[in-house]
Amino acid sequence: MSKKNLKRLDLIFKNEFDTEAILAKTLVRSHDEIINDLISSGLKGRGGAGFPTGLKWKLTADNPGDEKYVICNADEGEPGTFKDREILSSVPHKVLAGMAVCAKIIGAKKGFIYLRGEYKFLVPELNKILDEFHALLDKLDLAFRVAIFLGSGAYICGEESALFESMEGKRGEPRNKPPFPAQKGYKNMPTVINNVETLAHTYSIFKYGPEKFRDLGVKDSRGSKVFSVSGDTPIPGIYELEFGMTLQKFVDDFGDGDAKAVQVGGASGFCVPRKKFSKTVIGYQGKLTGVSLPTGGSMMIFNSSRSMYNVLHNYLDFFVEESCGQCTPCRVGTQQLLLGVEAVKKGEKPSSYLDKLLDLAETMRITAKCGLGQSVANSFSSIVENFREEMIY
Amino acid sequence: MSEKINLRIDNIAVSVTEGTTILDAAKKINIRIPTLCYHEDLCVAGNCRVCMVEQVGSDRLLPSCAMPVAEGMEILTNSLKVRNARKKIIELLVSEHRAECTTCYKNGKCELQELSSEYIVGEDGFIDLIPFKDYTIDLFSPSIIKDDSKCIRCQRCIRTCAELQSVSALTVSHKGDQMKVTSFFEKPMYEVVCTNCGQCVNRCPTGALTERTYIDHVWAAINDDRKHVVVQTAPAVRIALGEALGMPPGEIVTGKMVAALRRLGFDSVLDTNFTADLTIIEEGNELLQRLKKVLVDKDESVKLPMTTSCSPGWVKFIEHVFPEFLEHVSTAKSPQQMFGALAKTFYAERIDADPAEMVSVSVMPCTAKKFEADRPEMRSSGYKDVDYVLTTRELALMIKQAGIDFTSLPDDDYDSIMGVSSGAAVIFGATGGVMEAALRTAYEVVTGREVPFENLNIEPVRGMDNVREATIKIENPLPDWAFLDGVELKTCVAHGLSNAKKVMEAVRAGAADYHFIEIMACPGGCLGGGGQPIPTSPEIREKRSEAIYLEDELKVIRKSHENPEIVMIYEKFLKEPLGHKSHELLHTHYKGRSRY
Structure with missing residues (x-):
C-alpha cells in the first residue's frame, strides 16, 4: 500500500497491562468527574446508534432502582461486522474495566456480556479472564460480578430491548420505547447497555484523559473507530482509524482500484456510490454517514464486477428472515420489498413499481417499532436510488 | 393524583393525567385513531402500527397506543404523512x-x-x-x-x-x-x-x-318434519342478542328472542334458566351434604371447598391445570347439560315425543359449550343430550337469514314446561350470579329465612372485581341443620381463568379456607362469554350486567326453589335432590387431562 494516507491508530488493540492501576485510579474519583470526562471526550455509542455514553451512564445513575445492571452488548450480528469479536479476544480487560467503572457509578452489582451465539468459542477464555478480573475487583473492594449470557443466533437480539427480553428467557422481541433502558432495562431495572467497543474506549479515556480522545476525529465524531473492512479489498480486516475521514480516502486506502460502491454500516447501513465517495464523511456529521447506524463499523467494498441487485437481494433475504415478525411494517414490508424487486427484475412489475417500494421503505423507516425495520430503508433506498438501472435490467 | 399534562392533538388543546397514552388523550376529545392490535382488555403491544400519529418536529411517527403524552406535544392524527403511512400499513x-x-x-x-x-x-x-x-x-x-x-x-x-x-x-x-x-x-x-x-x-x-358454526345442521333439523326440535336459551343470551341485531348493549330482549325462535321454526322454545334453577337445587344440596359430611361425619374423602361446574371452560381448565382438584368440582352438570338430559327423557315423555327423533339445540353465550355437548360424559339420556350448540352470534345470523325484523317483534313467552324460571336463574349469566342464586336457596333451606340482604340482592358477590369474597354467618338454623349453627359460610367468586388460577393456587397453598367457590371462565361471567356479540369491552360487559340484574328484579319469582316447575319436576319425576334419577341424569364426574 503505497498511498497509505489514513491514520492507523492503536488505542483499542494496544495491550496495556495496567488494568489494576487504571481501575484503582479511576474508582476513587467522584462519579461526576468521571461522567464529565466521558461527556467532554465526545464518546458516542459505537454500536451504531451514537448515543453519548457519558449521558447514558448519568441517566441510569440518576434513575432509582432496587437493582441496576451493566450489560456489554456483544451480539455482533450486523453483516460485515467482526470487530467486537477481535476486541473481546485480544483486549477483554479493557471492556471489563469499563463495565466495572460503570457499575460503580450507577450502583450495579451485576453485569453481563451478551455474547453472540456464534462466538461460543470465546467462552472458555473469557471465563478464565473473568475469574482473574473478579479477583482484582475483590482486591479493589468493588462488589461487582460479570457473567456471560450466550445468545441463540437471532440478529434482532442485538437490539437492546430485544436483548433484555432474550435474557429474561422470553422471545427476543423489541419493546415499546419509552421506557428506555436507563429507566427500565433488564428485569425492568435501570440498565446501561453499551457496545463492546464503546466500553473499550472508556478505558482509554480513563487512562489518557478525555482530551486525547477528543483531539481525534472531527466535530461531533470524536475519537477513533474500529472498522471491519470486507468485500473487494486486497486487505480485508479490522482497522482502527481516526473518525471523520472521507469515503474517498478510505477507498483509496482499502479499495482494489475498481470500487463502485461502499456499503457503510452493514445491511442496515447506506450504500454510497463512487460519485459520492469524496462528499461522504464517515462520522456522525452530515446526513449520509455510515456511523449513526446499528453496529457501525462495517465497511463493505463492491467493485464493478458486483451486481447491486444481488447485493440488495442478499440484504433483503437477510431482513425477511431476521425480522422478529412482531410489527407490520418490518414483517410484511421486508417481504414486499424482496418480492417487489424480484418482480421488477423479472418484468412482472413495471419499473415504476420501484417507486412504490421506495415509498414503502420510507413508511417502514418512520413506522417500524425498532432499529431493524427502520433501517431497512437505508440500504434499500440508497441502492435502488443509486443503481436503479441494475434493479431493472 | 399525578400531574396534568397539556398537549394539542389536531390543534385541539387537551389536558390529561401523566401516563395517559396519546390514543386515550385523543379519545377524550372525540378523535378516533384507528387501531388493530390494541384492545381495551389487553396490555399494549404496539405491533400493528396502524395507530401511528405525527409529532410536529419529529421525523418518525409515534404509535399512539403505546406512547405516553408529554408536556407541550403537538400531535397530528390526520396529516398527509400519517394518512400515507397508515394506508401503507393497512395495504401490508x-x-x-x-x-x-x-x-x-x-x-x-x-x-x-x-x-x-x-x-x-x-x-x-x-x-x-x-x-x-x-x-x-x-x-x-x-x-x-x-x-x-x-x-x-x-x-x-x-x-x-x-x-x-x-x-x-x-x-x-x-x-x-x-x-x-x-x-x-x-x-x-x-x-x-x-x-x-x-x-x-x-x-x-x-x-x-x-x-365452529352449526347453523346449517340446525336448519336441517328444523326443516325435517320428522324431527321435534327443542331449543333452550342460556341466561346471558337474552341481554346480549340485541347487540348483534343492531341494538345498543344492555337491552333485555327475552320476549323478542322467544318470538324469533318460534318464527325460526323450533318446535319447543324452552329455557336453560329452568335448569339453572335446577342446578341451584342440586348443587346447593350437594354443598350442604358436603358440609355435613365434613363437619359432622368427619368424612375425609369429601372435599371442600366445592367449586361450581357450570362453566365448561373452567371445567376443562381444571382438568388440565389442577387435575388433583377435580374432586372439589360439584358433580352437578351445567344447566345446558341438565337440560339436554331432561329434554330427551322427562320432556319427551311429557309431550309424548320419541327421543330418537328429537333434536336438542342450545343457544349459548359460549364456545366451550359446543365442546361440552360433545363430551362422552353427556349422553345420559341414551342419546347425545345436546345435539347442537349455537352461540348468541349464530342465533343472530339465523334471525337475519330468516328475514325477521327483530326489533319490531312482539314479546312472546317460553313454552310451559321447562320454560319457567326465577330471577336467581337469570343472574347465572353474570359473575357471582351462581353464588348469589345458591345462597338465596341454601340459606333459606338451612334457616327457613330469606338471606339477610336487602331485596335478596347479595351485593358483596356482585360487580367486576377480579376476586370477591363473602362470608355469611348461619344463625338459628332449622333442627336438621343444627350442626351449621354459628358456622361462617365462606365463599369466593372469580371470573376469568387468570383469577381462577390465583384462587386455586391459594387453595392449594392452604392460604384460603373457602367452603364454596364460583368460577366462570370468562371475564364478567357468561355475559362476557366467547359466544357473545363482538366487540367486547369493560363498558359493554357492565351494560350487560346491569341488564341481567334488572331482569332479576323484574321477576316475580326470585329464588330457584320457588320456581313452580322445579317443585313439579321433583314431585313428578326426580323425586328428591341428589336422588337416584338426579344422579343418573344430572350429575357427572370429570377426569384429568395432561398439560401438554
Whole structure:
C-alpha cells in the first residue's frame, strides 16, 4: 500500500497491562468527574446508534432502582461486522474495566456480556479472564460480578430491548420505547447497555484523559473507530482509524482500484456510490454517514464486477428472515420489498413499481417499532436510488 | 393524583393525567385513531402500527397506543404523512391476509375489512403474499376454527389467552416471514390445553379465529318434519342478542328472542334458566351434604371447598391445570347439560315425543359449550343430550337469514314446561350470579329465612372485581341443620381463568379456607362469554350486567326453589335432590387431562 494516507491508530488493540492501576485510579474519583470526562471526550455509542455514553451512564445513575445492571452488548450480528469479536479476544480487560467503572457509578452489582451465539468459542477464555478480573475487583473492594449470557443466533437480539427480553428467557422481541433502558432495562431495572467497543474506549479515556480522545476525529465524531473492512479489498480486516475521514480516502486506502460502491454500516447501513465517495464523511456529521447506524463499523467494498441487485437481494433475504415478525411494517414490508424487486427484475412489475417500494421503505423507516425495520430503508433506498438501472435490467 | 399534562392533538388543546397514552388523550376529545392490535382488555403491544400519529418536529411517527403524552406535544392524527403511512400499513396487512371477504365467516364484521374499506385499499396494493405461504386451517376443534391465512399477527389472541386466561394455548413461533400464531408443537387446538372459552374469538379482528358454526345442521333439523326440535336459551343470551341485531348493549330482549325462535321454526322454545334453577337445587344440596359430611361425619374423602361446574371452560381448565382438584368440582352438570338430559327423557315423555327423533339445540353465550355437548360424559339420556350448540352470534345470523325484523317483534313467552324460571336463574349469566342464586336457596333451606340482604340482592358477590369474597354467618338454623349453627359460610367468586388460577393456587397453598367457590371462565361471567356479540369491552360487559340484574328484579319469582316447575319436576319425576334419577341424569364426574 503505497498511498497509505489514513491514520492507523492503536488505542483499542494496544495491550496495556495496567488494568489494576487504571481501575484503582479511576474508582476513587467522584462519579461526576468521571461522567464529565466521558461527556467532554465526545464518546458516542459505537454500536451504531451514537448515543453519548457519558449521558447514558448519568441517566441510569440518576434513575432509582432496587437493582441496576451493566450489560456489554456483544451480539455482533450486523453483516460485515467482526470487530467486537477481535476486541473481546485480544483486549477483554479493557471492556471489563469499563463495565466495572460503570457499575460503580450507577450502583450495579451485576453485569453481563451478551455474547453472540456464534462466538461460543470465546467462552472458555473469557471465563478464565473473568475469574482473574473478579479477583482484582475483590482486591479493589468493588462488589461487582460479570457473567456471560450466550445468545441463540437471532440478529434482532442485538437490539437492546430485544436483548433484555432474550435474557429474561422470553422471545427476543423489541419493546415499546419509552421506557428506555436507563429507566427500565433488564428485569425492568435501570440498565446501561453499551457496545463492546464503546466500553473499550472508556478505558482509554480513563487512562489518557478525555482530551486525547477528543483531539481525534472531527466535530461531533470524536475519537477513533474500529472498522471491519470486507468485500473487494486486497486487505480485508479490522482497522482502527481516526473518525471523520472521507469515503474517498478510505477507498483509496482499502479499495482494489475498481470500487463502485461502499456499503457503510452493514445491511442496515447506506450504500454510497463512487460519485459520492469524496462528499461522504464517515462520522456522525452530515446526513449520509455510515456511523449513526446499528453496529457501525462495517465497511463493505463492491467493485464493478458486483451486481447491486444481488447485493440488495442478499440484504433483503437477510431482513425477511431476521425480522422478529412482531410489527407490520418490518414483517410484511421486508417481504414486499424482496418480492417487489424480484418482480421488477423479472418484468412482472413495471419499473415504476420501484417507486412504490421506495415509498414503502420510507413508511417502514418512520413506522417500524425498532432499529431493524427502520433501517431497512437505508440500504434499500440508497441502492435502488443509486443503481436503479441494475434493479431493472 | 399525578400531574396534568397539556398537549394539542389536531390543534385541539387537551389536558390529561401523566401516563395517559396519546390514543386515550385523543379519545377524550372525540378523535378516533384507528387501531388493530390494541384492545381495551389487553396490555399494549404496539405491533400493528396502524395507530401511528405525527409529532410536529419529529421525523418518525409515534404509535399512539403505546406512547405516553408529554408536556407541550403537538400531535397530528390526520396529516398527509400519517394518512400515507397508515394506508401503507393497512395495504401490508391486507397483502398477508387471505382477503377472500365474500366467503369469510367474518365478512362484514372484520376490523381489517372495515379499515381497508375506509382507506380504499385498491387493487394497486402490494403483492399478495398468500400464494407464497404455508398456512394451516385447523378445523378439528368442536368449538374454534383457526385459520392462519386470515391472521394478521396482532397477537390479541395470544395476549387474551395468556393475560386474561393464564392458559397460553396460543403463542408466537418462528420469526420474520415465518412468524405465526400457533399452539404447543403446532398441534391442533383440540389436542392442546385450549379451554375452548372463545375469548380469543371475541377479540380476533379478522376471521382467523371463529367459532365452529352449526347453523346449517340446525336448519336441517328444523326443516325435517320428522324431527321435534327443542331449543333452550342460556341466561346471558337474552341481554346480549340485541347487540348483534343492531341494538345498543344492555337491552333485555327475552320476549323478542322467544318470538324469533318460534318464527325460526323450533318446535319447543324452552329455557336453560329452568335448569339453572335446577342446578341451584342440586348443587346447593350437594354443598350442604358436603358440609355435613365434613363437619359432622368427619368424612375425609369429601372435599371442600366445592367449586361450581357450570362453566365448561373452567371445567376443562381444571382438568388440565389442577387435575388433583377435580374432586372439589360439584358433580352437578351445567344447566345446558341438565337440560339436554331432561329434554330427551322427562320432556319427551311429557309431550309424548320419541327421543330418537328429537333434536336438542342450545343457544349459548359460549364456545366451550359446543365442546361440552360433545363430551362422552353427556349422553345420559341414551342419546347425545345436546345435539347442537349455537352461540348468541349464530342465533343472530339465523334471525337475519330468516328475514325477521327483530326489533319490531312482539314479546312472546317460553313454552310451559321447562320454560319457567326465577330471577336467581337469570343472574347465572353474570359473575357471582351462581353464588348469589345458591345462597338465596341454601340459606333459606338451612334457616327457613330469606338471606339477610336487602331485596335478596347479595351485593358483596356482585360487580367486576377480579376476586370477591363473602362470608355469611348461619344463625338459628332449622333442627336438621343444627350442626351449621354459628358456622361462617365462606365463599369466593372469580371470573376469568387468570383469577381462577390465583384462587386455586391459594387453595392449594392452604392460604384460603373457602367452603364454596364460583368460577366462570370468562371475564364478567357468561355475559362476557366467547359466544357473545363482538366487540367486547369493560363498558359493554357492565351494560350487560346491569341488564341481567334488572331482569332479576323484574321477576316475580326470585329464588330457584320457588320456581313452580322445579317443585313439579321433583314431585313428578326426580323425586328428591341428589336422588337416584338426579344422579343418573344430572350429575357427572370429570377426569384429568395432561398439560401438554
